[in-house]
Amino acid sequence: MKRKRSNQTWWQRRVAGLSEKTRRQPQSLPPFSRKTWPLYADITVQTIKSLAYYFIGALFIGGCFAGGLLAGYFASIIDQTPVPTKAAMTKTLNNVSASTTLYWAKNVEISHVKSDLIRDTVSIDKMSPWVQKAIIATEDENFYQHSGVVPKALVRALVSEVTGIGSQTGGSTLTQQVVKMQYLSNETTFKRKAIEIMYALRLNHYFSKQEILQEYLNIATLGRNNKGQNIAGVQTAAKGLFGVDAAHLTLPQAAYIAGLPQSPSVYTPYTITGSLKPAKELAYGLDRQKTVLFRMYRAGSITKKQYTAAKAYDLKKDFLPQQSATSATQKYSYVYNMVYDQAIEVLAKQLAQTDGHSESDYNKNAALAQTYEAQAEELLTTKGYQVTSTLNKTVYDTMQTVLANNKNSFGQTYTSTETDPKTGEPTTITEPVQNGSILLDNDTGAVLGFIGGVSGELNHIYTTRSPGSSIKPLLVYGPAIENKLIGSETMLADFPNNFVNYSVTDYGNTIQNRFLSATEALKWSYNVPAVHLYDKVRQTVSVKKYMDAMGITTLTDRDYQTLGLALGGSDYGLTVQENASAFSTFARGGTHVDAYVIDKIVDPLGKVIYQHKKPKATQVFSKATAYIMQQMMHNVVSTGTAATLSWQLNFNDTNVFGKTGTSNDYKDLWFVGSTPGVTLASWIGYDNNNGTAHTLSTNASQYNINFWAALANAIYAKIPQSFKLTDSMARPSTVKSVKVNAYTGLPAADVSFDGTTYKLSANTLTSLYNDWEPSKSTANFAIGGNDEDYKLFWQHLTGANNGYGVVSKGNKRATVKKSTTSASTTEKKKEEEADKEDEEDDADEKETPSTEDKADTAATSSSAASSSSSQATTSSERTDTGRTQSQQGNTETGTGSKD
Incomplete structure (x- = not known):
C-alpha cells in the first residue's frame, strides 16, 4: 500500500517529526529561498496573531482595571458627596431666578445679582401643550420612562474621562439638565458628572415628572428677545419673540422655541441690538x-397633517420688530458692586484651590485668575x-446721611x-x-461701613x-521706635538741608531752625525731621517689610x-x-489682620463653601511700639493738627488717636x-479724570476733620459698643520710662563741644522707649544736623x-x-515748662508724650529751645517729596528738589 504523500514541505515534515525535547532546542532555519518562503510567511502570520491576542488580552485586562478604578472613583465621589435633602433641593428648585442673593451682615438682603438674563416664570398649566411635547421629543424622548438618568450617560462619562474624547456631554436627560442649571457648574469633569447623576436620581425621587418639566421650561436659556436681552424660560421667549403668552403658542412657534436650548446663540432670531438676523443666519x-x-x-x-402644515408655515412673519430696552437703576450701587466684586474674587480663589492651585499660583498667574474669575x-x-x-x-445708611x-x-x-x-x-x-471713607473693626478687620464717593x-x-x-x-x-532708633523725646534736626539730590522744607516753605523732639515733630507733622528720621531708618532696616506686613502692596x-x-x-x-x-495695627497692639468684606458664601443646596476665618495675625510691631505710638498720636486729636476734634466729638476721646495727611x-x-x-x-480730593488739576482750599483739611467727627459721632450713636472706648491698651512692661534733658532728649550729663564744657540743667522730660534706655547726653545728640547746626544750638544754650x-x-x-528777652530768661521759662510736664507725667503714671501734626489749620507752638523772638511760630502740616504721582497727578514737591 502506497504511503499518502503529505502536502507539507520537507522542512515542515522535519519540524513536525521532531520530539518535544528536540523542538525546545534552538533550531536554525534554512536560507530564505523560493522553496522556504512559505515557511517564513507562516511563521510571520502566527507571530502577528499571537501578538494580536496578547494585545487584545492586555487591552481587555487594562480596560477592566481602568473601569474598576473609575467605578471606584465614581463610588468614592458619591460617598463623599452629602445626599441633598428634599427641603434643600426644593428651595433651590423654587429659586427660578437662578441668581445669587447678596446680604448685609445679619442676613439683611441687599439685592439679587444683576444679570442680563431676563426670565418670567409660569406654572406648567399655563404653558402650551405643544411646547411641552416639543421639548420632550427633542431633548429627552424617554423622559417619562427613566428614573432621572440613562445608563449611556454614565458610559459616556467614563469613555470621555478615559479617552479625552467628547468634552460635550450632550444627550443628558431633562432631569440632568435641570440639575446642571440649578445646582452645579458647567464644567465638564468626571467629578461633576458623577454628582450630576446622583442629584438627578434624587431629584427624580423627590419630585414628579411634571414638576421637573415645569422647572426646565422656566429656566432653560433661549437666546435673545427683540430688545437684544438674553432670555430664559418659555414665557419670556413667547413674549419676547412672538408677543404672546406661553399658553397661546402655536405648534410652529412652540417647535421653534423647543429648538433653541441646543445652541441659543446660533438659533436665536435676534442680534444683541434686538434686530432680526440676516436671512442666512436666521435660516439656522x-x-x-x-x-x-x-x-x-x-x-x-x-400627526402627519399637523407636521406638514407646521413645516410649511411662514414663521418669520410672527417675529416681533426691534424695540429698545429700559434699564433699571440699582439702589445701593456702591454696596452692590463692592460685595459682588469681592465675592467673585473669593469664589474664584476657592474654585482654584479646589482644583489644586495654591494661592501663590493664583496671584502670580493672571491667566489662571481670569479663568476662575469667569467661572465664579x-x-x-x-x-x-x-x-x-x-x-x-x-x-x-448713617454714613451716607452724614x-x-x-x-x-x-x-x-x-x-x-x-463733546x-x-x-x-x-x-x-x-x-x-x-470722598472715600471706611470703618473697620480693629479686632477682625471686617469692613462695617464705607462711603464710595x-x-x-x-x-x-x-x-x-x-x-x-x-x-x-x-x-x-x-x-524707628521698633528698631530702637528713637524714644518719644529723641531730638530730630529741623535746619536748612541738602540731602543727596533732594532738599525739603516744612509746610509753608519754612524751616524751624532748631532740634525738636520726635513727639513734637509728629504732632505738628514737620517734614524735615521726618525725612532725617526716614533716612536713618531705611539705612538700618527694610521698611518695605513693615509695609508689606500691614497689607500695603501699592508702593x-x-x-x-x-x-x-x-x-x-509715591x-x-x-x-x-x-x-x-x-x-489699625497700632490699635491692635502691633499685629495686623487684612480688611475683608465677604463673611460667608453658601451654595444652592445650603452648603457653606466659604467661611471667613480670622487669620493668624501678623506681628508687625512690638506691643511697646504700638503703645508708644498710641500715646504720641493721641496728642494729634488733643492739642495738635486735629485738636478741634477734642471739642467736636460726642464721646470721650481719651483713647482716640490719629494722624492727618x-x-x-x-x-x-x-x-x-x-x-x-x-x-x-476719611479722604477727600478731586478725581481730575479729564486732565483737570483742581485742588482743594487751604481750609479743606479742617472741613475733612469736621466731617470725620460728624461720621464718628453718628456711627457711635448707632453702635457705641463697637468703639470700646474704655478698653485702653495696658502699658507693656517693655515700655521703659527715662528722664531726659529737655534740650537734648537724652539723660543729663556734662557735655563738651568745640572745647567748651556745658553743664546741662536738671529740667527733664519723660521719654518712652521700646525696651531699651539711651546713654547720657553727647554733643551730637540728635538724628540729623551738621556741625553748624550743633554749634548754633550750644552757643544759643549759653545765651x-x-x-x-x-x-x-x-x-x-x-x-x-535783636531780642528784648535774655537767653537766661528763655531757658528759665523752658525749665519751668519741662518740670511742670514731668510732674504731670509722674502724677498719672502714663508718661504720655505729646505728638501731633499741623495739617491745615495754622497753629501756634512754643519752641522748647527757642529764643524769645522765635517762641511764637506758625506751623501747618505739609508734605514735600519732589516726586510726581504718575497716575493720580499728585505731587509732593513742596519746595524740595527732585529725589
Whole structure:
C-alpha cells in the first residue's frame, strides 16, 4: 500500500517529526529561498496573531482595571458627596431666578445679582401643550420612562474621562439638565458628572415628572428677545419673540422655541441690538425648527397633517420688530458692586484651590485668575448662591446721611462742557470733591461701613491717592521706635538741608531752625525731621517689610528708594482701605489682620463653601511700639493738627488717636483715627479724570476733620459698643520710662563741644522707649544736623542770640534779630515748662508724650529751645517729596528738589 504523500514541505515534515525535547532546542532555519518562503510567511502570520491576542488580552485586562478604578472613583465621589435633602433641593428648585442673593451682615438682603438674563416664570398649566411635547421629543424622548438618568450617560462619562474624547456631554436627560442649571457648574469633569447623576436620581425621587418639566421650561436659556436681552424660560421667549403668552403658542412657534436650548446663540432670531438676523443666519433657527417638528412626528406627538402644515408655515412673519430696552437703576450701587466684586474674587480663589492651585499660583498667574474669575462670575449670575457680607446696613445708611449733609462743605464743584465722542453732542461734566471713607473693626478687620464717593460709580476706598503725612506713623516713626532708633523725646534736626539730590522744607516753605523732639515733630507733622528720621531708618532696616506686613502692596520699589516717600510721595499712593487697615495695627497692639468684606458664601443646596476665618495675625510691631505710638498720636486729636476734634466729638476721646495727611497743592486730604474698637479713615480730593488739576482750599483739611467727627459721632450713636472706648491698651512692661534733658532728649550729663564744657540743667522730660534706655547726653545728640547746626544750638544754650529756633522762609537759616528777652530768661521759662510736664507725667503714671501734626489749620507752638523772638511760630502740616504721582497727578514737591 502506497504511503499518502503529505502536502507539507520537507522542512515542515522535519519540524513536525521532531520530539518535544528536540523542538525546545534552538533550531536554525534554512536560507530564505523560493522553496522556504512559505515557511517564513507562516511563521510571520502566527507571530502577528499571537501578538494580536496578547494585545487584545492586555487591552481587555487594562480596560477592566481602568473601569474598576473609575467605578471606584465614581463610588468614592458619591460617598463623599452629602445626599441633598428634599427641603434643600426644593428651595433651590423654587429659586427660578437662578441668581445669587447678596446680604448685609445679619442676613439683611441687599439685592439679587444683576444679570442680563431676563426670565418670567409660569406654572406648567399655563404653558402650551405643544411646547411641552416639543421639548420632550427633542431633548429627552424617554423622559417619562427613566428614573432621572440613562445608563449611556454614565458610559459616556467614563469613555470621555478615559479617552479625552467628547468634552460635550450632550444627550443628558431633562432631569440632568435641570440639575446642571440649578445646582452645579458647567464644567465638564468626571467629578461633576458623577454628582450630576446622583442629584438627578434624587431629584427624580423627590419630585414628579411634571414638576421637573415645569422647572426646565422656566429656566432653560433661549437666546435673545427683540430688545437684544438674553432670555430664559418659555414665557419670556413667547413674549419676547412672538408677543404672546406661553399658553397661546402655536405648534410652529412652540417647535421653534423647543429648538433653541441646543445652541441659543446660533438659533436665536435676534442680534444683541434686538434686530432680526440676516436671512442666512436666521435660516439656522428655522431649519432647527423643522428638525423639532420631525422628531415630534416621529414620536407620535403630532400627526402627519399637523407636521406638514407646521413645516410649511411662514414663521418669520410672527417675529416681533426691534424695540429698545429700559434699564433699571440699582439702589445701593456702591454696596452692590463692592460685595459682588469681592465675592467673585473669593469664589474664584476657592474654585482654584479646589482644583489644586495654591494661592501663590493664583496671584502670580493672571491667566489662571481670569479663568476662575469667569467661572465664579458665571456661578454668581446663574446659580442661587447666598453671599453674606460684613457690612452693617444701619452704619452704611448713617454714613451716607452724614455725607449728604456735609458734602457741600468739602469744596467747589466744577462743571465743564465737552463733546460726547459717540454722539457728537455737547455734554456737561460735573466734578465735585469726592470722598472715600471706611470703618473697620480693629479686632477682625471686617469692613462695617464705607462711603464710595459723592457721585459716580468709582468706589474711592479702592482708588490709590497720595497719603501725604498720614504715612509717617506707618513708614517712619513706627519702624524707628521698633528698631530702637528713637524714644518719644529723641531730638530730630529741623535746619536748612541738602540731602543727596533732594532738599525739603516744612509746610509753608519754612524751616524751624532748631532740634525738636520726635513727639513734637509728629504732632505738628514737620517734614524735615521726618525725612532725617526716614533716612536713618531705611539705612538700618527694610521698611518695605513693615509695609508689606500691614497689607500695603501699592508702593513700588522705586517708592522705597526715595526720601520723599516719608512725606507720601509715591508712584501711585495708597487706597483708603489700605491706609485704614495698616493704621489699625497700632490699635491692635502691633499685629495686623487684612480688611475683608465677604463673611460667608453658601451654595444652592445650603452648603457653606466659604467661611471667613480670622487669620493668624501678623506681628508687625512690638506691643511697646504700638503703645508708644498710641500715646504720641493721641496728642494729634488733643492739642495738635486735629485738636478741634477734642471739642467736636460726642464721646470721650481719651483713647482716640490719629494722624492727618495733606499732599502737595491740597490735592489729597486725609484723617485716619482709631478708638480701641474701630478705625475710621476719611479722604477727600478731586478725581481730575479729564486732565483737570483742581485742588482743594487751604481750609479743606479742617472741613475733612469736621466731617470725620460728624461720621464718628453718628456711627457711635448707632453702635457705641463697637468703639470700646474704655478698653485702653495696658502699658507693656517693655515700655521703659527715662528722664531726659529737655534740650537734648537724652539723660543729663556734662557735655563738651568745640572745647567748651556745658553743664546741662536738671529740667527733664519723660521719654518712652521700646525696651531699651539711651546713654547720657553727647554733643551730637540728635538724628540729623551738621556741625553748624550743633554749634548754633550750644552757643544759643549759653545765651547767644544767633537765630536758633527762629522760623525762616525757604531752605535757609533765620536772620538774627535783636531780642528784648535774655537767653537766661528763655531757658528759665523752658525749665519751668519741662518740670511742670514731668510732674504731670509722674502724677498719672502714663508718661504720655505729646505728638501731633499741623495739617491745615495754622497753629501756634512754643519752641522748647527757642529764643524769645522765635517762641511764637506758625506751623501747618505739609508734605514735600519732589516726586510726581504718575497716575493720580499728585505731587509732593513742596519746595524740595527732585529725589
